Amino acid sequence: MRKRHPLENPSLTPYGFVFPSWQERLKHKQPPNMTWLNEENIMGRIWDRANRANAPKPLPAETILHDILPSLKTANRLASGDFMFNGLPYLTRDILVLSSFMQWFGTGVGRCFLESAVPSWDVPANGYIGEWEFLIKLKIEQQRWEPIANVVHVCTDDCDKIRSLNGSCHRSSAQIMPRDRAVVEGLLRWLGKQAGRAFIAEFQRRKKNAWNAARSRQKAEWKVQSLVV
DSSP states (O other): OOOOOTTTSOBSSOTTOSOHHHHHHTTOOOOTTOOOOOHHHHHHHHHHHHTBTTSSSSOHHHHIIIIIHHHHOGGGOOSSOSEEETTEEEOHHHHHHHHHHHHHTTSHHHHHHHHSOOOGGGSOTTOOOGGGHHHHHHHHHTTTOOHHHHHHOOOOHHHHHHHHHHSOOOOOGGGOOHHHHHHHHHHHHHHHSHHHHHHHHHHHHHHHHHHHHHHHHHHHHHHHHHHHO
């Protein structure tokens, strides 16, 4: 089978095109003698495929950046960008924010964000619609910490000073650009729509299949090892 060249069907959100710390996380491998799966890797690849030039239209990133964002605020409309894709302008940072946040859904915390229910006391008094679900969850999370700051974080000299004390980075809200919040809000609104929920369901399906395959490989390896011993 001929291997397809990446430029033959380019993606608007290429796999691995995320902020540096998220790129490093994609390299995490399965520890020896453990059944483990890098779910961030799975999410990154599904997101890449969903935004390829010949993927079903409309592309998720196109919908978020050119339909949802302008509807939230006219100033969000892009007249020009850093690059063009399928005849529309895009900002590089918008893609980094979108793809890094999508990869976050592959983490333990991000998985809980997707799968947890909205507490009844946080449902708006004027009713509840599905499109608001993930926006409400973000508001709940922001009462404890700032997920967007975690996603857009880029290491600075401050990180080295703090890391020497507790091993973590200095994640500051100062690194969040004004448009970043709009991009994340647009993404969360899309996830609440039918297309976004179908995407989540596809991620869950592929993740389940990957886990089943990983467990089967692990069992086969254990069987071989027991025969050798």
